[in-house]
Amino acid sequence: MCGVQGWYLAQVRFYSGIHDATENARLHHYWTAKLAAMGTRGIWTFIRTLRYKNQEVTLPTGAKTTVRVGREKGVDVRLALDIVRLAREGAFDVGLIFSQDQDLNEAVKEVRAVARKDDRWIKLACAYPHPQSRNNRGIDQTDWIKLDRTLYDANLDGASYWPAP
Secondary structure, three states: OHHHHOOOOOOOEEEEEEOOOOOOHHHHHHHHHHHHHHHHOOOEEEEEEOEEEEEEEEOOOOOEEEEEEEEOOOHHHHHHHHHHHHHHOOOOOEEEEOOOOHHHHHHHHHHHHHHHHHOOOOEEEEEEEOOOOOOOOOOOOOEEEEEOHHHHHHOOOOOOOOOOO
């Protein structure tokens, strides 16, 4: 993506929640293996274990049942803090965020304030799949980069990180 835009790639960071091994051993293994592979490629990773709660759902038959649902907690906060900290440290001129989470707009506003204070040019862009995404907008106050299906598919990691059966 940086090459397509004519930007120099200084670092890749990946933020995610992962399943607890006691809640979902298969997905925990998958993400642990995938994150390890990312580390061998120089990708900086931040993970948090998902938090689980019971949630009532309605089945297609109309019957109700309770399922355990995992939710990310604190991952977007860590991402926002890092965006602001790295801007303050002068670690980037262009930040490319692969998320459409509008909560990150607060970090975008803060980076704009850093740029004004330091009299620096800082660009923040938001890349997202289009038209695959139901949400057809990027993070407010960023440049939106809509990824078409061809470009998106060309950049998928084709390796299998699933545990052996």
